[in-house]
Amino acid sequence: MxxxxxxxxxxxxxxxxxxxxxxxxxxxxxxxxxxxxxxxxxxxxxxxxxxxxxxxxxLDNFRQLFRSVGGDWIPFGRYVVNSLFVTFTVTVGHIAVSLLAAFPLAKLKFKGSRAIFKLITYSLLFSGPVTAFPQYILMSKIGLIDTYFALILPFVATPMGAFLLKNFLVQIPDSMLEAARIDGASNYRTLFHIVTPNMKPAVLTLVILTFQSVWNGGGTSFVFTEKLKVLPTLLSQIVASGVARMGVGAASAVLMMILPLTVFLITQSQIIETMAFSGIKD
Amino acid sequence: MKRLRLSYERRRALTGFLFLLPFIIGALTFFLRPFIGTVVYSLSKIEYGDSGTTVDFLGFKNYTDAFVSNSEFLPAFLDSLGNVLYEVPFILVFSLALAVVLCGEFKGRTFFRAAFFLPLIISTGPAAAAAQGSASGLYSADNSIMMFEAVSIEPLLMSFGLGENFVSTIVGIINNIFNLTLKSGVQILIFIAGIKAIPTYLYEVTQIEGANRWETFWLVTFRMISPMLLINIVYTVIDSFSDVNNPAMKFINTMTQNLKIEIGSAAATVYFISILLLLLIVIGLWNRFLSDDAV
Incomplete structure (x- = not known):
């Protein structure tokens, strides 16, 4: 035994x-x-x-932070809600899309799946500020400028997640998936009820990475309406206003850091040895 | 109604494709199209008129402008390439060593993991600038020097009677190490996830067989995380190349900000093709010598 x-x-x-x-x-x-x-x-x-x-x-800096923002008609809480909404949606969406993409690439090998994975690897290169200008043009063409979608959609499809998860998924033994199939599980069920729990460390790592990168910024040049803006935009506006607001900047940075840190601590404590391989002889 | 009949293979391919569809649509729309846009702009002349922007085909003039007429890009480009070559191995070795240590059972490991995650939070976005009290730069790499002034390492070392040159060398090294460790956060987490996915019975076996820690590392840990090593190589190369602080990216960004988008695009295209080549070489070598099913 x-x-x-x-x-x-x-x-x-x-x-x-x-x-x-x-x-x-x-x-x-x-x-x-x-x-x-x-x-x-x-x-x-x-x-x-x-x-x-x-x-x-x-506590002056914190007080000043709430006061200075309050004067601009949009309450500080609105930025927080926007940030939470965008970050949560992107994280959930990104994990779902990436899992869906990684599964067939690793386990349902079919004609062209290798080519698609190569494409994913190289499309990691396309992110970043280099494509900012064409991306802006694209956004305005499909009418996403100044909507929540501009803050969400491009980040859901980031290639990083699929790339990361595929490489973890290959390690899940085929015999486990075959057992699931023999017991009548659909591909969908296999993925979300068998595979995902067995690669918890990878999924949780992706949660941390996505959460912190979305929470800390991105896409901010796609939105102009003040009430759609997220916390990092507000922060950079504060920081840009110079030396006099350095303390306020630090205060808002500290507030910004609390949430990703909490998410990190929670998820890290969840990352324990998985039993993916136990009981299976290959 | 007649049921559509598909062979098992076909059905599997179809399911696979359906699963991939959301991602493919997203990647094509938000990454491939802008990239193609960049290439198109690099070959064009953009006019900003009253009636809107027009894009006309120009040929390779932007490329010669970037490389020949402009004296800044080529050195920046070579400098960035050089940075990658020395940064990547350091980051990989460092993050692997740390991940192995952080996976061990010792008191305060959650604190240490958090400690190495902190820079990731701080180094991205405006929090970086605010945290380090800088109003000008949004990114931390250049500002870390200021941070060490803040904790006054330099005066402290000098007060020990060490020479000024020596002290500035030491502080320089510390700053470099700091900047490199800043860039290792993601890699450490990926390695930790990889190590945590290793079945514990493999370690039990090595223990029973009497392997020491060093042997255990090479025989079990290193082999089992080799896919993560590849992820990290690719990630690190890309991260290092697309770091906004490296000279080539700075050049590209300045060009774009000054609305010399064509020249910026030409520089970006050349730059990206060279990373692509480097990655192809790395992945090729990897597949040839280390694995047969990685990428």
């Missing part, structure tokens, strides 16, 4: 841990610095050379 007892991996050596600690502190410094900045009064922000710690913390 196959033993299900959890196997404990060996501990990392002291050397590794030290390196980890050094790099880990590098990584946390800017984050801590942003938090410090957000609590600094303006006099402290402007000190040269800048100081890391805040000596007389204040």
């Amino acid at each position: 196959h033993s299900r007892k959890k196997f404990k991996r060996q501990k990392g050596g002291a050397g590794f841990l030290f390196v980890l600690f050094v790099f880990g502190s590098f990584m946390t410094v800017p984050f801590l610095y942003a938090i410090m900045q957000s609590f600094k009064p303006i006099q402290e922000i402007l000190i040269f050379p800048p100081r890391f710690y805040v000596s007389s913390p204040t």
